[in-house]
Amino acid sequence: MTTPPTSTKVLVTGANGFIGLHTTLRLLQLGYHVRATVRTDAHEKDIRATLFKHTDTSQLEFARADLLKDDGWQDAVHGCDFVIHIAAPYPVVNPKDENEVIIPARDGSMRVLRAAQAAGIQRVVFLSTVGAIVDGHQGENRTFDETDWTDLGKCGNFYHKGKTLAELAAWDFIHSVENKSKMEMVAINPAGVFGPVLDNHYHTSMEWFRTIMHAEVPGVPRMLIPIVDVRDLVDILVKAITVPEAAGKRFICSTASIPLPEFADILHQNFSKRGYRIPNRILPDLLIRLIGLFIPKVKAVAAYLQWEYNLSTEQTQSVFGWQPRPYRQTILDMAESLIEHGLV
Numbered sequence: 077m078t079t080p081p082t083s084t085k086v087l088v089t090g091a092n093g094f095i096g097l098h099t100t101l102r103l104l105q106l107g108y109h110v111r112a113t114v115r116t117d118a119h120e121k122d123i124r125a126t127l128f129k130h131t132d133t134s135q136l137e138f139a140r141a142d143l144l145k146d147d148g149w150q151d152a153v154h155g156c157d158f159v160i161h162i163a164a165p166y167p168v169v170n171p172k173d174e175n176e177v178i179i180p181a182r183d184g185s186m187r188v189l190r191a192a193q194a195a196g197i198q199r200v201v202f203l204s205t206v207g208a209i210v211d212g213h214q215g216e217n218r219t220f221d222e223t224d225w226t227d228l229g230k231c232g233n234f235y236h237k238g239k240t241l242a243e244l245a246a247w248d249f250i251h252s253v254e255n256k257s258k259m260e261m262v263a264i265n266p267a268g269v270f271g272p273v274l275d276n277h278y279h280t281s282m283e284w285f286r287t288i289m290h291a292e293v294p295g296v297p298r299m300l301i302p303i304v305d306v307r308d309l310v311d312i313l314v315k316a317i318t319v320p321e322a323a324g325k326r327f328i329c330s331t332a333s334i335p336l337p338e339f340a341d342i343l344h345q346n347f348s349k350r351g352y353r354i355p356n357r358i359l360p361d362l363l364i365r366l367i368g369l370f371i372p373k374v375k376a377v378a379a380y381l382q383w384e385y386n387l388s389t390e391q392t393q394s395v396f397g398w399q400p401r402p403y404r405q406t407i408l409d410m411a412e413s414l415i416e417h418g419l420v
Contacts, residue, residue: 081103081106081107081108082107082108082109084108084109084157084158085108085109085110085111085155085156085157085158086103086108086109086110086111086156086157086158086159086160086317087110087111087112087113087139087152087153087156087158087159087160087192087197088100088103088110088111088112088113088159088160088162089113089141089152089159089160089161089162089163089188090113090161090162090163090164091112091113091114091119091123091162092112092114092119092122092123092277093162093163093166093279094269094273094279094280094281094282094306095162095203095269095281095306095309095310095313096112096162096163097123097126097127097274097275098271098274098306098307098309098310099160099162099310099313099314100112100123100127100136101127101130101131101274102307102310102311102313102314103314104127104131104132104133104135104136105130105131106314107135108135109135109137110135110136110137111136111137111138111139111152111155111156112136112137112138112139113138113139113140113141113148113152113163114138114139114140114141115140115141115142120138122275122277123136123138124136126274126275127274130274139151139152140152143163143164143180143181143183143184143185143187144179144180144183144184145187146187149187149188149190149191150191150194150195152191153188153191153192153194153195153197154195156195156197157197157198158197158198158199158200158201158317158318159188159192159197159199159200159201160200160201160203160313160314160317161185161188161189161200161201161202161203162203163184163188164180164181164184164185164203164235164238164239164242165177165180165181165235165238166235166280166281167234167235167280168280168283168373169372169373169376170232170233170234170235170372170376171234174234174237174238176234177234177235177237177238178234178237178238178241180238181235181238181239181241181242182238182241182242182245184242185202185242185243185245185246186245186246186249188200189246189249189250189259189261190249190254192259193249193254193255193256193257193259196257197259198259198260199259199260199261199262199317199323200246200259200260200261200262201261201262201264201313201316201317202243202246202261202262202263202264203264203266203313204239204240204242204243204263204264204265204326205235205236205239205265205266206220206265206266206267206302206328206330206387207226207233207235207236207239207240208225208226208236208239208240208243208265209221209222209224209225209226209265209328209387210224210226210385210387211226211227211230211231211232211233211236211237211240212226212227212228212229212230212231213226213227213230213385214230214379214380214383215383216385217383217384217385218385218386219385219386219387219388220328220385220386220387220388221328221387221388221390221391222265222325222326222327222328222388222391225240225244226240228240228241232379233376243263246261246263247261247263250324260323260324261323261324262316262322262323262324262325262326262327263325263326263327264309264312264313264316264326264327264329265326265327265328265329266304266309266328266329266330267302267303267304267328267329267330267331267333267387268281268284268301268302268303268304269281269304269305269306269309270284270285270303270304270305270306270406270407270410271305271306271307271406271409271410272306272307272409272410272412272413273410273413273414273417273419275417276417276418276419278419281306282410282414282419282420283373284301284339285343285410285411285414285420286414286419286420287373288339288340288343288354288355289343289347289352289354289411289414289420290420291352291353291354291355292371293355293359293367293371293374294355294357294359295355295356295357295358295359296336296337296339296340296355296356296357296358296359297336297358297359297361297364297377297380297381298335298336298337298358298361298381298382299335299336299377299380299381299382299383300333300334300335300336300380300383300384300385301333301334301335301336301339302330302332302333302387303330303331303332303333303334303339303403303406303407304329304330304331304400304406305331305400305401305403305405305406305409307401308329308331308398308400308401309329311396311398312327312329312392312396312398315396316396319395319396321395322395322396325391325395326391327391327392327395327396328387328388328389328391328392329389329392329398329400330387330389331400331401331402331403331406332403333385333386333387334403337356337358339407340354340355340356341356342404342407342408343356343407343411344356346408346411347411347415350415352420361381361382364377364378364381365378
């Protein structure tokens, strides 16, 4: 897999999302030809306009495809060498019906994989999440690695459940007789993805910043927040296309798991004098649960209170030589970009 970028075409699904935009940008900057899947003409227009501010977009093209439909995926993968599959619904809070998240995540991933295999794609890089590793294990104060899987019977986060089911189905396909061409897969499991935004559209990844910088809550809970910079994540997504040793493996991408009060303190120290009323006092667990009765996104964190755990990135460092930037820089860069784009 030593084909130079200039003669390589990569399909990126979900290119209009926070991670998708950064991934497409990085590929173009490295000289790859990129085909990005979108669902609407408006998405295509927005992506091209955003990326044009940062790089040459002459090697960017688009394909129409929807995770819930078979149509379009064969055309999307045709002529490509690799696929980076990012597209998946990522709601701020659980919808009433878990299938609103699970079906497009799982079934959509299978549409992508089957089309890719039929088209002779060499390798698919599958964006999963650490939520497919740690969820359902709340209270287990230990270090998690790529051999761990979410306990689906105890997983209350529909996004994590959907991603777990999608990744499991993807690995089953890769190891099945249906994968006649022996197409390879690499799964990347990132922590909470932060870093500078490239456009002024709302992305779920910015919700922690909006909640705290808008003072929507009076304080913060005692819980850890695992962080990875989108630029460091994208570095791994792109390298995972061609690094031979990555095939058939999962990789955790996490810079650090920091206490949420530290996260709030960083924002308070740097932005409170600029007019942002940033709450940084620690709220009692009972109060968090009470607030959660009225605010769904606060209720969602109750299961993570006082959970002390670590995420091993030994495999990611070993295979990719990964050295992520300091998390403080990630937090400040995202906050500054949200201010710049008028999102907080």
